[in-house]
Amino acid sequence: MTTAPAAPDDPFRGSPWPRIAAVALAIYVVYACAQLEVSWERLQSGLGNAAHFFSRLFPPNFSRSDLLIKGLTESLEIAILASTLGIVLALPLGLAAARNLMPAWLSWPARFVIVAARSLHPVIVAILFVKAVGFGALAGILALTVASIGFIGKLFTEAIEEISDKQVEAIRATGAPFVSVLAYGVLPQVFSRFIGFATYQLDSNLRNSTMVGIVGAGGIGGTLFAAFQRFDYDYVCAILISIIALIMAGEVFATAIRAIFIENATFADLFRRGDALRHVRHTEDD
Amino acid sequence: MADALGHERVWRRFTRAQRLTRFGVYLAIVAAIAMAAQTVEVIPEFLADAPEQVVDLLSRMWPIDFAHYPEAIHAALMETLHIATLGTLLALVLALPVGVLAAHSVVPSVPVNLFARLILVSSRSVNSLVWALLFVGIFGPGALAGTLAIAFRSIGFVGKLFGEALDEAQHGPIEALAAAGAPWMSRLTFGYWPQVRPAFWSIALFRWDINVRESAVLGLVGAGGIGMVLDSALNLFQWTRVAMVLLAIFAVVIAAEVVVTQVRRRVI
Numbered sequence: 001m002t003t004a005p006a007a008p009d010d011p012f013r014g015s016p017w018p019r020i021a022a023v024a025l026a027i028y029v030v031y032a033c034a035q036l037e038v039s040w041e042r043l044q045s046g047l048g049n050a051a052h053f054f055s056r057l058f059p060p061n062f063s064r065s066d067l068l069i070k071g072l073t074e075s076l077e078i079a080i081l082a083s084t085l086g087i088v089l090a091l092p093l094g095l096a097a098a099r100n101l102m103p104a105w106l107s108w109p110a111r112f113v114i115v116a117a118r119s120l121h122p123v124i125v126a127i128l129f130v131k132a133v134g135f136g137a138l139a140g141i142l143a144l145t146v147a148s149i150g151f152i153g154k155l156f157t158e159a160i161e162e163i164s165d166k167q168v169e170a171i172r173a174t175g176a177p178f179v180s181v182l183a184y185g186v187l188p189q190v191f192s193r194f195i196g197f198a199t200y201q202l203d204s205n206l207r208n209s210t211m212v213g214i215v216g217a218g219g220i221g222g223t224l225f226a227a228f229q230r231f232d233y234d235y236v237c238a239i240l241i242s243i244i245a246l247i248m249a250g251e252v253f254a255t256a257i258r259a260i261f262i263e264n265a266t267f268a269d270l271f272r273r274g275d276a277l278r279h280v281r282h283t284e285d286d
Numbered sequence: 287m288a289d290a291l292g293h294e295r296v297w298r299r300f301t302r303a304q305r306l307t308r309f310g311v312y313l314a315i316v317a318a319i320a321m322a323a324q325t326v327e328v329i330p331e332f333l334a335d336a337p338e339q340v341v342d343l344l345s346r347m348w349p350i351d352f353a354h355y356p357e358a359i360h361a362a363l364m365e366t367l368h369i370a371t372l373g374t375l376l377a378l379v380l381a382l383p384v385g386v387l388a389a390h391s392v393v394p395s396v397p398v399n400l401f402a403r404l405i406l407v408s409s410r411s412v413n414s415l416v417w418a419l420l421f422v423g424i425f426g427p428g429a430l431a432g433t434l435a436i437a438f439r440s441i442g443f444v445g446k447l448f449g450e451a452l453d454e455a456q457h458g459p460i461e462a463l464a465a466a467g468a469p470w471m472s473r474l475t476f477g478y479w480p481q482v483r484p485a486f487w488s489i490a491l492f493r494w495d496i497n498v499r500e501s502a503v504l505g506l507v508g509a510g511g512i513g514m515v516l517d518s519a520l521n522l523f524q525w526t527r528v529a530m531v532l533l534a535i536f537a538v539v540i541a542a543e544v545v546v547t548q549v550r551r552r553v554i
Contacts, residue, residue: 046425
């Protein structure tokens with residue numbers, strides 16, 4: 001033994017790929033900043049602006065509260081109607097798209113409709129409906145209905161495809177017709193998940209219904225955008241505060257519905273123990 | 287079945303209070319729908335006219351103006367992708383510390399956790415279009431406002447999910463590190479980070495996918511990207527160009543979804 005064994009490789013040395021990826025990412029950031037003409041000077045001049053901007057936002061001006069309340073009410077109505085229509089239309093569509101219950105000739109077209117409904121942002125869909133049915137709440141309702149069909153249809157299909165076959169087979173074995181198989185074999189298994197994503201969609205529609213007004217589809221968004229373009233910043237601030245309050249109230253309401261239907265809570269429970277609400281997990285998606 | 291006193295006993299799944307609660311919720315939902323349907327301002331003629339108008343709109347969109355793509359749409363589309371990607375990266379950088387502060391198991395101080403949660407909630411409850419309006423007000427129209435809007439909207443989303451992942455990490459490795467005398471930073475980088483790394487990258491991909499969709503509309507309020515091209519085509523009633531823009535957005539959204547699925551399968 002004259003030659004010393006070669007030093008073993010460092011066992012803690014990782015794969016080189018993360019470093020290569022990090023360098024590539026850094027190069028991309030520099031390139032993209034150059035493309036977007038993002039520079040330090042611009043950022044700095046903007047920050048000077050920011051102080052001026054925020055000083056004009058405060059104090060919020062709630063003096064035109066009648067217009068504010070009208071807009072918020074319309075947003076709320078759009079959200080409620082769009083969620084209702086969306087759920088009513090998405091349930092049969094989601095069922096038709098479930099591959100474990102339906103033949104392929106039915107499930108594939110249904111899946112295509114659901115994917116198409118999800119692919120465009122609700123505000124873009126709202127633009128199209130504004131052109132099709134004119135300015136106003138109707139365009140907003142239709143746009144958010146399309147978005148709801150996409151989201152609820154997709155999740156409902158997935159929920160149905162994940163159910164256990166045993167209960168379905170048991171009901172079938174009794175000679176039950178197809179509608180009874182659905183009512184007693186399928187729906188009880190997906191009901192709690194359905195409540196989860198229906199309340200989530202209501203929440204999401206409420207958020208978007210405050211925005212579709214930017215393109216003229218009704219609700220508070222139109223008032224917000226108009227105030228913004230008039231540099232009426234203290235009114236903008238009042239609108240933003242009201243929107244956030246409305247959304248937070250909607251979130252509390254959605255959590256209460258989930259507690260009642262999934263955890264079997266009663267009204268008294270909702271007020272008595274805050275922890276009843278804490279068990280209900282929130283699915284977050286946009 | 288009858289009990290000792292001869293009363294008929296009926297099995298019920300829910301207690302009386304639970305049934306009353308459910309009934310109350312059903313009643314409230316029906317009332318809300320009825321009230322909304324009655325008071326919302328919908329002009330029936332417009333509704334009856336809708337199918338005809340949609341057909342008219344589609345016929346004006348045809349034939350799609352493919353020649354417009356190389357002229358103006360391609361550059362705007364690339365700008366949209368840059369806005370989405372840069373915005374997501376900035377959000378990741380900003381959300382990491384906030385997520386750490388929000389996780390009670392990493393930073394066992396309730397006031398700090400609550401403060402971090404407050405940041406996350408306020409980021410999430412403002413829509414990205416509103417963030418875009420604010421940043422357009424500060425920095426002027428352009429992609430910078432869009433990038434910052436995407437980033438600020440995403441902080442809440444990424445930070446919340448990252449904080450939850452940290453809270454769910456196993457305590458074994460962290461206790462082992464603590465027992466060996468590792469300082470807080472080392473516990474974070476060698477105890478928590480390896481456990482939450484897959485979750486972190488999967489949250490990042492998920493958010494990037496959402497941001498590609500969202501950045502396409504930011505241009506409507508002047509925050510750069512393909513939305514601005516869409517806005518000008520709409521204002522000039524150039525429907526064939528509108529159709530091309532919509533097709534481009536559709537293709538990019540589908541492509542982003544495919545990329546995310548593939549990356550998730552191969553890398554994470």
